[in-house]
Amino acid sequence: MVKISIIGAGSASFSLNLIRDLCLTESLRGSTVSFMDVNEERLEVAYTLARRYAAEVKVDLELQKTMSREESLEDADFVLNAALVGGHGNEEVQRKTGEKHGYYRGVDLGRHRQLRFFLDVARDMENLCPDAWLIQCANPVFEGCTLLTRESKIKVVGLCHGHYGALEIARVLGINPEHVTFQAPGFNHCIWMTDFLYKGENAYPLIDEWIETKAEGYWKTWKPEYHQTQMSPAAVDMYKMFGLFPIGDTARGGGWWYHQDLRTKQRWYGPLGGFDSEIGWSRYLDSLSKHTDDMLRVARDPSTSVTKQFPPVKSREQHIPLIDTLVNDKEGIFQLNIPNNGAIKGIPDDVVVEIPGVANRRRIQGVHVAALPERLMLHVMIPRMLRMEWSLEAFLTGDKRILLHMLLEDHRTRSLEQAEGLIEDFLSLPFNRDMAEHYG
Amino acid sequence: MVKISIIGAGSASFSLNLIRDLCLTESLRGSTVSFMDVNEERLEVAYTLARRYAAEVKVDLELQKTMSREESLEDADFVLNAALVGGHGNEEVQRKTGEKHGYYRGVDLGRHRQLRFFLDVARDMENLCPDAWLIQCANPVFEGCTLLTRESKIKVVGLCHGHYGALEIARVLGINPEHVTFQAPGFNHCIWMTDFLYKGENAYPLIDEWIETKAEGYWKTWKPEYHQTQMSPAAVDMYKMFGLFPIGDTARGGGWWYHQDLRTKQRWYGPLGGFDSEIGWSRYLDSLSKHTDDMLRVARDPSTSVTKQFPPVKSREQHIPLIDTLVNDKEGIFQLNIPNNGAIKGIPDDVVVEIPGVANRRRIQGVHVAALPERLMLHVMIPRMLRMEWSLEAFLTGDKRILLHMLLEDHRTRSLEQAEGLIEDFLSLPFNRDMAEHYG
Numbered sequence: 001m002v003k004i005s006i007i008g009a010g011s012a013s014f015s016l017n018l019i020r021d022l023c024l025t026e027s028l029r030g031s032t033v034s035f036m037d038v039n040e041e042r043l044e045v046a047y048t049l050a051r052r053y054a055a056e057v058k059v060d061l062e063l064q065k066t067m068s069r070e071e072s073l074e075d076a077d078f079v080l081n082a083a084l085v086g087g088h089g090n091e092e093v094q095r096k097t098g099e100k101h102g103y104y105r106g107v108d109l110g111r112h113r114q115l116r117f118f119l120d121v122a123r124d125m126e127n128l129c130p131d132a133w134l135i136q137c138a139n140p141v142f143e144g145c146t147l148l149t150r151e152s153k154i155k156v157v158g159l160c161h162g163h164y165g166a167l168e169i170a171r172v173l174g175i176n177p178e179h180v181t182f183q184a185p186g187f188n189h190c191i192w193m194t195d196f197l198y199k200g201e202n203a204y205p206l207i208d209e210w211i212e213t214k215a216e217g218y219w220k221t222w223k224p225e226y227h228q229t230q231m232s233p234a235a236v237d238m239y240k241m242f243g244l245f246p247i248g249d250t251a252r253g254g255g256w257w258y259h260q261d262l263r264t265k266q267r268w269y270g271p272l273g274g275f276d277s278e279i280g281w282s283r284y285l286d287s288l289s290k291h292t293d294d295m296l297r298v299a300r301d302p303s304t305s306v307t308k309q310f311p312p313v314k315s316r317e318q319h320i321p322l323i324d325t326l327v328n329d330k331e332g333i334f335q336l337n338i339p340n341n342g343a344i345k346g347i348p349d350d351v352v353v354e355i356p357g358v359a360n361r362r363r364i365q366g367v368h369v370a371a372l373p374e375r376l377m378l379h380v381m382i383p384r385m386l387r388m389e390w391s392l393e394a395f396l397t398g399d400k401r402i403l404l405h406m407l408l409e410d411h412r413t414r415s416l417e418q419a420e421g422l423i424e425d426f427l428s429l430p431f432n433r434d435m436a437e438h439y440g
Numbered sequence: 441m442v443k444i445s446i447i448g449a450g451s452a453s454f455s456l457n458l459i460r461d462l463c464l465t466e467s468l469r470g471s472t473v474s475f476m477d478v479n480e481e482r483l484e485v486a487y488t489l490a491r492r493y494a495a496e497v498k499v500d501l502e503l504q505k506t507m508s509r510e511e512s513l514e515d516a517d518f519v520l521n522a523a524l525v526g527g528h529g530n531e532e533v534q535r536k537t538g539e540k541h542g543y544y545r546g547v548d549l550g551r552h553r554q555l556r557f558f559l560d561v562a563r564d565m566e567n568l569c570p571d572a573w574l575i576q577c578a579n580p581v582f583e584g585c586t587l588l589t590r591e592s593k594i595k596v597v598g599l600c601h602g603h604y605g606a607l608e609i610a611r612v613l614g615i616n617p618e619h620v621t622f623q624a625p626g627f628n629h630c631i632w633m634t635d636f637l638y639k640g641e642n643a644y645p646l647i648d649e650w651i652e653t654k655a656e657g658y659w660k661t662w663k664p665e666y667h668q669t670q671m672s673p674a675a676v677d678m679y680k681m682f683g684l685f686p687i688g689d690t691a692r693g694g695g696w697w698y699h700q701d702l703r704t705k706q707r708w709y710g711p712l713g714g715f716d717s718e719i720g721w722s723r724y725l726d727s728l729s730k731h732t733d734d735m736l737r738v739a740r741d742p743s744t745s746v747t748k749q750f751p752p753v754k755s756r757e758q759h760i761p762l763i764d765t766l767v768n769d770k771e772g773i774f775q776l777n778i779p780n781n782g783a784i785k786g787i788p789d790d791v792v793v794e795i796p797g798v799a800n801r802r803r804i805q806g807v808h809v810a811a812l813p814e815r816l817m818l819h820v821m822i823p824r825m826l827r828m829e830w831s832l833e834a835f836l837t838g839d840k841r842i843l844l845h846m847l848l849e850d851h852r853t854r855s856l857e858q859a860e861g862l863i864e865d866f867l868s869l870p871f872n873r874d875m876a877e878h879y880g
């Protein structure tokens with residue numbers, strides 16, 4: 001059977017979800033799963049829980065754990081890269097550095113360490129498991145997958161679950177998500193619903209009616225969780241501006257004018273200010289650490305049932321179904337991040353897009369989707385693509401002027417000196433030493 | 441012989457330059473030139489001076505004047521559109537409106553009236569002189585020519601003289617411009633010197649040496665005229681950032697960080713703050729009005745010699761040489777604004793670029809130029825092209841949301857309300873009534 005390597009397996013919730021889906025997939029019984037992480041304690045917890053889980057549901061899986069990436073990758077058939085180098089701690093330090101220079105909630109300076117790491121994994125795979133599929137789960141998926149498909153010979157596909165936001169729309173509209181079909185192509189975290197059908201009929205008019213008659217009332221008493229941005233005023237505003245509804249994480253983004261400060265974020269995303277405000281994000285980090293604590297508690301007490309904590313119900317994640325399809329030739333349709341190759345009109349072939357794709361044992365093929373509205377292309381997609389290209393250009397050339405230019409194009413930058421000052425401070429962070437050398 | 445119609449002929453300096461070049465071009469003797477303007481007084485001055493000029497140099501030209509565009513276009517072989525609708529007065533009112541809302545030196549909201557006017561002239565030509573060439577001289581040349589080549593069947597070519605900035609570089613370097621050849625492709629007012637040869641050898645090293653050893657000293661005692669921005673610190677900074685030297689009006693543009701306020705402009709463009717500062721621009725307007733006064737004085741005094749004011753020496757403008765080439769099949773190379781059709785790699789075919797072009801009696805053909813550096817494409821050309829597309833999209837759809845989005849993308853916009861407020865005020869200006877109806 002197949003060997004699946006999970007890089008960053010110390011994320012117990014990610015790994016356990018995966019193991020649960022795997023245990024529920026009969027055709028993948030007997031697989032080997034190699035948990036790899038650089039954090040020994042987190043790795044141990046995830047591994048222990050996964051083993052106990054498989055034992056409780058009486059599924060035959062060969063589970064391994066290792067802190068050696070090479071060992072985990074060796075002869076793998078599938079590599080899932082789910083790691084965030086340096087973890088959220090470093091990200092928060094970078095964010096604070098940004099705020100010190102006047103950038104509320106920090107800046108994106110190309111995510112050098114993540115891209116470096118993605119490419120290192122792919123390079124290792126070229127040696128250790130050249131025929132394996134790399135399933136890219138860690139962000140940035142858009143930049144990462146475009147980089148990897150251009151720079152490496154490894155087969156790469158990026159997965160996300162943001163497109164299920166379309167079902168949240170159905171829920172709010174009060175229609176049964178089971179009768180909904182949709183398409184939402186674009187770039188990862190920048191996808192737009194071209195088709196929204198309820199029982200086979202165009203259901204966009206239901207959205208329009210909801211906006212017309214119910215949205216204001218809905219928002220009046222709205223108490224969204226931090227991750228609930230799908231039906232926010234921001235999402236509706238983007239729909240009005242660009243003609244298609246933004247799906248999933250797309251609604252978290254949008255123009256700078258939704259994100260200037262907490263008050264603005266609250267206007268567009270409700271009381272918490274959405275996922276990415278100081279309130280929303282700290283709730284997210286709290287939920288992560290609560291989850292980690294729960295995991296640790298269960299791991300330390302062999303008498304507790306893991307299945308009780310994680311009832312054996314399939315998740316909606318696509319990882320295991322996609323692997324099952326690629327291994328067992330069950331033709332299936334997925335939401336995939338793969339090179340465009342003409343699927344979305346007006347996007348170059350070598351840019352990774354998020355589109356429906358057909359997978360089978362032989363290959364993954366993108367579906368040629370409806371053309372996106374010209375307005376969306378001109379005002380959102382091409383500018384977003386340019387920012388991706390700037391990141392890759394900076395990463396590949398090591399030219400600091402590109403970092404500077406990226407930051408000058410940030411709407412919040414008020415002067416050349418401000419941008420230069422931030423870059424220096426950012427590169428002086430101890431954990432950014434490699435990046436500093438790269439741009440030295 | 442040919443009939444040349446000049447729309448906006450009341451600009452006496454433009455018209456007289458043209459007449460002078462025409463008188464010095466033997467192969468176009470006997471041509472008819474129709475002066476058209478909506479300002480009767482300015483038209484009369486330009487016409488009077490042109491007639492006297494031709495008489496003084498004893499050249500046989502048929503000069504006509506009219507306030508009817510139809511009459512002027514009828515059976516024309518060449519139409520030169522040099523008009524600024526509403527003149528500089530309206531532009532200044534718009535600028536003040538921008539400044540009232542916090543936009544230093546005003547905003548570009550797509551130049552609706554100019555584009556409307558350009559298209560109206562082309563539509564008239566389709567009826568009155570369908571085989572004529574439209575030589576587009578008035579700004580915005582980039583937006584205007586792209587619009588016209590897409591929306592009209594008329595043959596269109598845009599002309600500018602900004603590329604001669606390359607010779608100013610030679611002058612400052614102390615090399616003889618007569619031995620300099622260069623290429624500077626791009627978009628109008630956004631052209632970049634790919635080739636710079638002195639006596640057939642690459643002369644870029646001379647620029648590098650000048651920057652290394654002389655620039656600082658040069659700028660210390662530098663007292664540039666308002667239009668002298670070619671060797672400014674801004675131009676050198678752009679060269680360092682993007683790898684090619686910006687030519688002509690290109691140096692006036694560049695990132696927002698050169699243009700934040702007068703002090704910043706002075707840092708990058710010298711004591712006057714460059715062409716577009718409040719000082720530089722008022723000097724420009726003063727020089728225009730002084731010139732108009734001079735013209736008026738000469739026009740009113742039949743005893744003065746016009747040739748004394750305008751010695752019969754050929755200008756460097758391309759209008760008459762291009763007409764001569766198209767009429768008399770003298771194959772020649774010009775700097776032209778024409779659809780790309782593959783000339784610059786990475787730019788769509790239907791976007792008008794400024795490139796060297798070969799003209800003869802049968803047609804105008806673009807020269808396939810060197811690819812521009814990736815960095816220049818990603819950070820300058822594609823963003824500039826997007827802004828052009830936004831302008832045309834706004835103009836063609838009449839959708840106010842696009843104006844709003846254009847303004848939100850202006851780096852100076854601080855809030856949604858600020859942008860909305862400016863648009864309302866801008867559309868309330870009496871002379872923008874047509875525009876307001878278009879976006880109503």
